[in-house]
Amino acid sequence: MVSSDGSQARLRQKHSGRAPFLNDYYALLVASQTADGMVVCDRDERIVWNNPSFARLMQADVDGVVASQIGSLLGRERLGEDMLSGEPVAVPLGGAFLEMRWMALKTTADDTPLHLGTFRPCPPPASDTKATDREQISREERKLLSQTSGWFYAAKSLDELLKIVSKCMKTLFPEAYGQLYIYADSRDVLELAGHWGVGFLTDHIEPDDCWSLRRGRAYAYGNNDIDFACVHKDGDDCPSFCLPVVAHGDTIGMLHLAFPDIRLHNITRAELARLMDPRWDLALICAEQISLAVANVRLRQELQNQSVRDQLTGLWNRRWFLETAQKELNRTMARRGSLSLVALDVDHFKKYNDSHGHDAGDAVLKSLGALMREHFTGDAFACRVGGEEFSIIAPSTDAEAAFDMADRFRREVARMKIRSAGREMPDVTVSCGVATVPDCGDDLETLMKTADLALYRAKEAGRNCVVSHSQSEQKA
Numbered sequence: 408m409v410s411s412d413g414s415q416a417r418l419r420q421k422h423s424g425r426a427p428f429l430n431d432y433y434a435l436l437v438a439s440q441t442a443d444g445m446v447v448c449d450r451d452e453r454i455v456w457n458n459p460s461f462a463r464l465m466q467a468d469v470d471g472v473v474a475s476q477i478g479s480l481l482g483r484e485r486l487g488e489d490m491l492s493g494e495p496v497a498v499p500l501g502g503a504f505l506e507m508r509w510m511a512l513k514t515t516a517d518d519t520p521l522h523l524g525t526f527r528p529c530p531p532p533a534s535d536t537k538a539t540d541r542e543q544i545s546r547e548e549r550k551l552l553s554q555t556s557g558w559f560y561a562a563k564s565l566d567e568l569l570k571i572v573s574k575c576m577k578t579l580f581p582e583a584y585g586q587l588y589i590y591a592d593s594r595d596v597l598e599l600a601g602h603w604g605v606g607f608l609t610d611h612i613e614p615d616d617c618w619s620l621r622r623g624r625a626y627a628y629g630n631n632d633i634d635f636a637c638v639h640k641d642g643d644d645c646p647s648f649c650l651p652v653v654a655h656g657d658t659i660g661m662l663h664l665a666f667p668d669i670r671l672h673n674i675t676r677a678e679l680a681r682l683m684d685p686r687w688d689l690a691l692i693c694a695e696q697i698s699l700a701v702a703n704v705r706l707r708q709e710l711q712n713q714s715v716r717d718q719l720t721g722l723w724n725r726r727w728f729l730e731t732a733q734k735e736l737n738r739t740m741a742r743r744g745s746l747s748l749v750a751l752d753v754d755h756f757k758k759y760n761d762s763h764g765h766d767a768g769d770a771v772l773k774s775l776g777a778l779m780r781e782h783f784t785g786d787a788f789a790c791r792v793g794g795e796e797f798s799i800i801a802p803s804t805d806a807e808a809a810f811d812m813a814d815r816f817r818r819e820v821a822r823m824k825i826r827s828a829g830r831e832m833p834d835v836t837v838s839c840g841v842a843t844v845p846d847c848g849d850d851l852e853t854l855m856k857t858a859d860l861a862l863y864r865a866k867e868a869g870r871n872c873v874v875s876h877s878q879s880e881q882k883a
Contacts, residue, residue: 440726442710444505444526447512452477452486455521460710464505464526477524481507490522497529503655503702504529528703528710530560548689551579555693559700568704569601572697577603579693580686582668587652587697588612589660597661606667607641617661619649625694626650627687629671630679639663644671646683650694654702662694717791719769720776728790728798733851735802739844747809749799750840750858751816754870756795763832770827771795771835778823782816798858806843806875813839814873821871836871838862847876 438445444461448454454475462469465480478485481498489496490509497504506529512521555575562568572587584604588597588611597620599610616638619626628634629646636643645667652660669682715727723731732748739746753759753771760768772795779789779797788800801809817837825832840861847857857876865874 440714442527442707442714446472446477446524446526448477448490448522448524450520452490460714461526463710463713464500464706490524503699503706528706530556530699530703545685548579551575552689552692552696555579556696559696560703562700562704564708565701565704568700573601573603576601576662576664576693579689580604580664583664583666583686585662585664587660587662589652590658600660606665609639612639612661617649617663619651620658620661623651623658625691627683629669630676630683640665645669646671646679648687648690650690652694652701653698654705659701662690662697664690717776720772720779720791722776722779722797723788723790725790725792728788728792728800729851731788732798732800732854735800736844736849736851736854739802740849743845744803745805745843745845747801747804747806747841747843748854748858749801749809749813750842750855750862751797751799751813752838752862752866753795754836754838754866756835759833759835763827767825767827767832770825770832774823774825775820775835775837778819779816782819787812798855804843806841806846806877809841809843810873810875813841817871817873838865838870839873840865841873841875843876 438458441458442460444464445458446454446461447456454473454477457469457472459469462472465472472480481500483498486509489507491511493508493510495506495508498507505526507524507526509522509524512523555578558571558575559568562571569587569589576585576587580603584606585602586599586608587601589600590596591598591611596611596613599608602608614620617626618628618635618637626637626649627646628636628640628643628649637647637649640647640663645665646669647663647665650662650664651658652662664686666683666686669679671679715724716722717724735746738744753775756768756771759771772791775797776789776791779799783789783799786802787804790798790800792798799813801812804812817839820837821834823834825835840858840863842854842857842861844854847854861874861876865872868874
């Protein structure tokens with residue numbers, strides 16, 4: 408298998424000299440892959456080094472913030488005491504919040520003081536939660552809001568957050584039913600993401616069906632001199648709220664609440680205002696908290712995804728592969744099942760690179776990655792573990808099924824068409840080695856070595872073929 412020493416050496420060379428205290432290779436490796444943003448500033452609060460995650464948080468190129476004033480990136484003139492205190496501080500950025508923490512650094516190069524800052528997504532401070540007419544919200548509702556906020560910002564995924572939203576909204580508005588809709592990727596429809604209470608329900612709505620989305624602001628139906636019910640609403644005789652959900656400045660969804668026990672035809676305007684104004688204020692706060700929570704979850708997921716995805720192919724990287732393979736192996740051993748590992752290598756890739764250039768080589772890897780994402784779905788996970796080397800984790804797959812899966816993919820690769828710089832490139836082939844648990848031991852290292860040995864036998868056999876561990880043992 409090809410070593411990744413070359414890429415690691417380039418990483419070390421790229422950063423050498425920029426920050427003397429980070430020259431240690433392992434420190435560089437951690438700094439470059441952590442999801443936390445890291446930045447080093449001099450005494451004038453000028454950035455002298457940053458890691459990729461900090462650049463992503465600032466939505467800039469990795470080298471695009473060096474020499475900038477840290478305060479200007481955060482919308483402040485200077486950080487001053489916040490940089491010297493060492494205490495965590497929540498700073499707003501693009502509709503979300505980041506926890507900022509600083510520490511002084513000691514260097515041996517000279518006596519110039521340096522400061523290391525770390526940044527990570529966090530909930531907004533309690534004092535930053537906006538509320539109009541806060542006095543109208545009861546003490547019990549404030550307590551529930553505090554608990555709700557804590558749960559919102561503890562969510563690690565959007566699916567988990569949506570489940571939390573549904574349960575919390577049912578608790579905060581027991582007299583109402585409601586839905587949370589999120590825009591589909593096509594942006595032409597909003598899909599039902601969560602609901603609570605008993606009432607009218609539809610699995611999707613169009614943006615023009617809702618007055619709040621058309622007008623770009625929250626809309627309370629039922630207590631205005633001129634009112635029009637939304638198309639997605641069931642009837643026009645009960646008050647309702649529609650509140651856009653906004654993340655990083657973009658409207659990503661809509662929160663809808665309806666109050667079926669209140670009938671507009673038999674209630675005075677004053678009585679309606681007495682009942683609904685506190686609910687409106689509470690709904691505004693909930694919509695804002697949901698918006699901030701969605702923004703934080705998406706930012707966290709983006710950073711996490713970038714740390715475990717290979718940028719060239721879009722496949723899972725070696726870090727994710729090692730962690731997931733071990734987890735799946737543990738599950739397999741616990742239930743006494745089967746798990747297969749496929750080691751896959753592009754045949755004669757170095758010669759291909761030398762003959763056609765590195766851009767053509769990258770085109771091969773990109774095309775192969777796209778084909779893998781299409782082919783290996785469900786319980787099969789395709790990973791790029793280095794250079795032209797790939798691995799496929801196949802839980803609940805025995806040796807025969809894994810062999811057939813790998814051979815089908817090998818044949819698809821042989822038919823794959825590759826284009827680079829506007830021209831069609833020569834075809835490529837792959838060789839595969841298959842190892843399966845429990846036939847190949849019960850630890851990941853042995854499984855990987857067995858798959859590599861089978862891959863070596865496939866190359867010995869002339870390449871463009873698949874060899875299983877049993878065939879490899881027979882040849883050995």
